[in-house]
Amino acid sequence: MKIDIGAAGLRHDPEEGYVGNVRFRVEGHPQEYEITLFSKKGKEWEYGLHFAAESGSEERIDEVEAFLEEDDVAFDALIQAALDAENKG
Template sequence: MLISYTIERAAMQLDEEKHFTGSTVFNVEDHPESYEVTFMSKDGKNWDYSLHFAGEPGPEEKFLQVDEWLELHDDLFDDLLDAAIDAGGFE
């Protein structure tokens, strides 16, 4: 099942060592809380990420469901990453 989601906000910047750090906050349909995925990359090509609740914690089973979707659906991951890259003005 593919999820329905909306992006609230996104950001990306380069740190002093020229590493990319950014995040995207998004809502998932039928989930009570927003999520934030944080992205990190040393080269702008290979990305690590961390998922967490954007505000107050919500149900753990919903969180684990979203985390699994990120692992299994490259399109979802890429959309959230692209939102952050675009917000930072990077191509």
């Protein structure tokens, strides 16, 4: 599965930790996705995956979620996009 990363952002609060958002497209999928990333210390990340604009197929989003669970390189690329956005800000 090929992903194309778009807009990204990250904020850090000393008490709450890190919260980031990354928009991305998946080759062959009509809708854009957005992942919200959460980490207390910036080491272990949790996430929520949703459609960025309009709803789409539940099968497709489940497919993307399974891909991100299995492909550490793709998941790490999304985290890095958020971290890079924080460093540019």
